[in-house]
Amino acid sequence: MQNFSLLTIVIFIILGQFGYGQKIKPDLEYRIRKVEINNVQPPRGGESKPTPSSMEREWIEIDVEYESKPIREGKVPSELQFTDEITFQYTIGVEDPVKVEQRLNQKEKDPFSAEELRKAGIDNDWVYRWSLIEGKVTHMNVYDGPEHFSSMYIHPSVVRRFGGGQKFRGKDTAFVLVELLVKGEVKHSYSKTDWVMRDPEMGWRKFVGRLSGPFLLNKDQTPWAPYYWDTYEMIKPQK
Secondary structure, three states: OHHHHHHHHHHHHHHHHOOOOOOOOOOOOEEEEEEEEEEEOOOOOOOOOOOHHHHHOOEEEEEEEEEEOOOOOOOOOHHHOEEEEEEEEEEEEEEOHHHHHHHHOOOOOOOOOHHHHHHOOOOOOHHHHEEEEEEEEEEEEEEOEEEEEEEEEEOHHHHHHOOOHHHHHOOOOEEEEEEEEEOOEEEEEEOOOHHHHHOOOOHHHHHOEEOOOOOEEEHHHOOOOOOOOOOOOOEOOOO
């Protein structure tokens, strides 16, 4: 009984030292909680019914759930507990049919040595067969708290160019990386693909070709622009 009482006292002392019962500072002030990739049909607006051709033209939606909980010093009025701007940088790596064809017919020596690729954590030739498509969106006046949302969309023509919706959802044919930035600083990165996150510096980027052009569209650039105003924070207009 004495041993039990002594153990109990020790436990309470330890918990007290570590602030048990007090608010513990979170590891991340800004956190991406979830990223989902979905095939979606656009809203039909005033159309009486979709035509067969329009039903085949599926969009890809990348939907992000995040939370904003910055540490604030002193007492801050609730109406001032917000972040001016939060930017999301979306990077999608996808097997590119054009590059696959070029790889099959390649006669020149590879531009990178196997050793260079190994040091970057790349263990096969996917860097020669894939392309990166990128886009970003900035949300403004984001109040503190959980359950905020951001999204990006891929137009049906782009989906078709890369081989269809399954290509973007296949773990062996595509990956998605989302980075959350505040004032230009990356606060959190998220990808379901393990090797993408293995190198904090994302060194693999320099080995993969980027495609220029607006391949990713924010919500305001899509048929969803008039919808879901109560779900998403306002989007900063692009110049």
